[in-house]
Every structure is written in C-alpha cells, then in structure tokens.
Amino acid sequence: MLDPRLLRAFVTIADTGSFTTAADRLHMTQSTISQQVARLEEAIGRPLIDRAARSVQLTATGERLLGHARRILALQSEAVTLLADTAGTASVRIGMPDDIATTEMTRMFAAFSKRHREVRLDVTTGLSIDLTKRYRGGEFDIVVVKEGAPSSDHLAAYPEPxxxxxxxxxxxxxxxxxxxxxxxxxxxxxxxxxxxxxxxxxxxxxxxxxxxxxxxxxxxxxxxxxxxxxxxxxxxxxxxxxxxxxxAMVVSLYSWEAGGIVGELAAEMQLALKARFGAT
CATH class of the missing domain: 3.40.190.10 (Periplasmic binding protein-like II)
Incomplete structure (x- = not known):
C-alpha cells in the first residue's frame, strides 16, 4: 500500500519543479521531503525523479505514477470530508401502519431531518400486531399501532372510528x-x-x-x-x-425513550397524531 504522505510529497515536487519549494509548501525540511521520495521509490522499486538532470524531471515511471497519485490523494480527501460529515450517522427506527404514514406525517419527518442532519429515519409500515411484537422485541425505537385498548406504557392514544x-x-x-x-x-x-x-x-x-x-x-x-x-x-x-x-379502535404511540433525539421525534409525532385524531 502506498503511503499518501509519500505520494503527496512526490506530487508537490512534480507540481512545483523544486524540492525546496515543495518542502516549503508542505512545511517540512528539504532533507525530509527527499527522504519521503526515496521511501516511495523504495516501495515501488524504481526511481521516480531523474536526479542526473539539472532541473527536476520525472522518470518514465514517475510520469506513469503521477496521475494515479493525484487520484489517490483526491479520493483520500473525499473520504476525509465524507467521514467528517455526521449526516445520517444516527438511526431512529420507526414502525407504523400504512395509513398513518400520511403526507402530513412524512412532512413532519422531513422538517425534523432538516433540523437534525445526523439522524437517519428508518420507517417500516406494516400490520399493527406484527409492529407491536417487533417493538417489544427492540426492533423499533418508536411505534404507532392500532389496538383495542392501549397498554399502560403508551405515550399517547387516540380513538379511530x-x-x-x-x-x-x-x-x-x-x-x-x-x-x-x-x-x-x-x-x-x-x-x-x-x-x-x-x-x-x-x-x-x-x-x-x-x-x-x-x-x-x-x-x-x-x-x-x-x-x-x-x-x-x-x-x-x-x-x-x-x-x-x-x-372505535385506538391509535397508540409508544417510545422507548422520553428524552434525546428519540423523545423529541416521538413528541412531534404525538402532535401530528393529535392534529389528525384529536386529543383524548
């Protein structure tokens, strides 16, 4: 595997045409940057810079490597930027019947996601009996189900004619x-x-x-x-x-957490259900 630090030294020398200028740009001594190029040449097994030339010139191997080195460094930069962005790194798992995933509910989800870019909402729709079983089994953080009567740990419940x-x-x-x-x-x-x-x-x-x-x-x-x-x-x-x-059936909302991101989302879902079914 080629060390990106060594590739960066090589590319900077090729771009500036000078060991001294490249060392200044990378904030290192000329001897250090020379050592890094030597280590890269050792790893490849061939010289990359023609040291017999009066000015910096790449060997045939150096010219072949240059384009690949630029792409490797660009990909590394993209990976660093991607990993520094926390968008979608925290998952909140939600279960609900198909008819509860209304336009109003999904718009609320969209507004929530804009405020919390780190959150990825994983919504599963299905039958209430299955959703309840999966929630009790820990597969969902929040669930909305339809049932004859709510369990004692419900967060909110609304009648549905x-x-x-x-x-x-x-x-x-x-x-x-x-x-x-x-x-x-x-x-x-x-x-x-x-x-x-x-x-x-x-x-x-x-x-x-x-x-x-x-x-x-x-x-x-x-x-x-x-x-x-x-x-x-x-x-x-x-x-x-x-x-x-x-x-009437009862539309019940359950959440494992009352605080944090999950609790905040559950509270907003409660408001959306209240607007649709009315408070009880």
Missing amino acids: IAWYAAEDIDWSDPVPLVTFPPGGLYRDAMFERIERERKRWYVAFTSSSLGSVLSAVEAGLGLSLLPSGTTRGRQVRQFTEFGTHP
Missing part, C-alpha cells in the same frame, strides 16, 4: 364477499366475528396487506370491509349500516 363500507349502488347477495387484510390483520378477526354474529354466510373475495389496495377493491365492488372511517374520504364508497355501528 371504524365502520363497514361497500361500493356505491351495489346490493349484496348471500353469501357476502369480504375484502380483508391478511391473517393477523387487526380488522380481519373483528370482521369475521361480527358477521358470524349476524348469522350471515360469507367468504373472502380479496386479501391485501395494503390499505390502498383494500380500499380500491371495496370501491370496485369486490366486497364489504371494515375500515377506518377517515381513510374513506374521497373514495366512491358508502357506509354499510346493516351490521350497525362498531366500537
């Missing part, structure tokens, strides 16, 4: 087609339990882990689904009232 929805102007026959999330999805079991109480025959017509896909399937008339009411705004769906009302 849910209801049955169907496509407009479609009458459902027997059996009733359902649009659901995959097994383990929060609304899936609630749907099955409720429709069994209604003594209706049913089948699963469409399954997706994406809320957007579930909404599109309901809108297209593939079946009924139990959904957060706030997510249906702007969709061509109607509330299906034959099954009556359904108890």
Whole structure:
C-alpha cells in the first residue's frame, strides 16, 4: 500500500519543479521531503525523479505514477470530508401502519431531518400486531399501532372510528364477499366475528396487506370491509349500516425513550397524531 504522505510529497515536487519549494509548501525540511521520495521509490522499486538532470524531471515511471497519485490523494480527501460529515450517522427506527404514514406525517419527518442532519429515519409500515411484537422485541425505537385498548406504557392514544363500507349502488347477495387484510390483520378477526354474529354466510373475495389496495377493491365492488372511517374520504364508497355501528379502535404511540433525539421525534409525532385524531 502506498503511503499518501509519500505520494503527496512526490506530487508537490512534480507540481512545483523544486524540492525546496515543495518542502516549503508542505512545511517540512528539504532533507525530509527527499527522504519521503526515496521511501516511495523504495516501495515501488524504481526511481521516480531523474536526479542526473539539472532541473527536476520525472522518470518514465514517475510520469506513469503521477496521475494515479493525484487520484489517490483526491479520493483520500473525499473520504476525509465524507467521514467528517455526521449526516445520517444516527438511526431512529420507526414502525407504523400504512395509513398513518400520511403526507402530513412524512412532512413532519422531513422538517425534523432538516433540523437534525445526523439522524437517519428508518420507517417500516406494516400490520399493527406484527409492529407491536417487533417493538417489544427492540426492533423499533418508536411505534404507532392500532389496538383495542392501549397498554399502560403508551405515550399517547387516540380513538379511530371504524365502520363497514361497500361500493356505491351495489346490493349484496348471500353469501357476502369480504375484502380483508391478511391473517393477523387487526380488522380481519373483528370482521369475521361480527358477521358470524349476524348469522350471515360469507367468504373472502380479496386479501391485501395494503390499505390502498383494500380500499380500491371495496370501491370496485369486490366486497364489504371494515375500515377506518377517515381513510374513506374521497373514495366512491358508502357506509354499510346493516351490521350497525362498531366500537372505535385506538391509535397508540409508544417510545422507548422520553428524552434525546428519540423523545423529541416521538413528541412531534404525538402532535401530528393529535392534529389528525384529536386529543383524548
């Protein structure tokens, strides 16, 4: 491996055409810079400077090395600059359901990142049951989940109204087609339990882990689904009232830390959730 200090001495001599000027530029004695060039020549095994010439001239090997030496020194400078920049060196891991990662929430994330360039936000969306398990296992620093009731260590909790929805102007026959999330999805079991109480025959017509896909399937008339009411705004769906009302879910926020960067971000996420769902 070629020592960058030796390469810098060699390049400076080539640029200035003088051992004396190069030594002054690098703030070293002429004997020191001569020794560094000699060490570089020893490492390469060939002379780099023609010492028989009256002025400084590079040998053929020296000319071949010069361009590579400049690139090596440039890469070293880039690496030093990169490592001196702390941007993205601290990771905060966040888990949340797909519909919580709204434009408002991600804009808040963007503003937070601008204030804290050292922070890299790693956001994972998924089903609340899985997110809760992973948070308890230490995989997330902050998590937002939907659940029947919040655990005692929650930072904040907000009610989320849910209801049955169907496509407009479609009458459902027997059996009733359902649009659901995959097994383990929060609304899936609630749907099955409720429709069994209604003594209706049913089948699963469409399954997706994406809320957007579930909404599109309901809108297209593939079946009924139990959904957060706030997510249906702007969709061509109607509330299906034959099954009556359904108890609200709870949107809960959890954080392992109350202070520091994680605590600050959790507090801002709490404000974003409060603006959306209202305080309780």
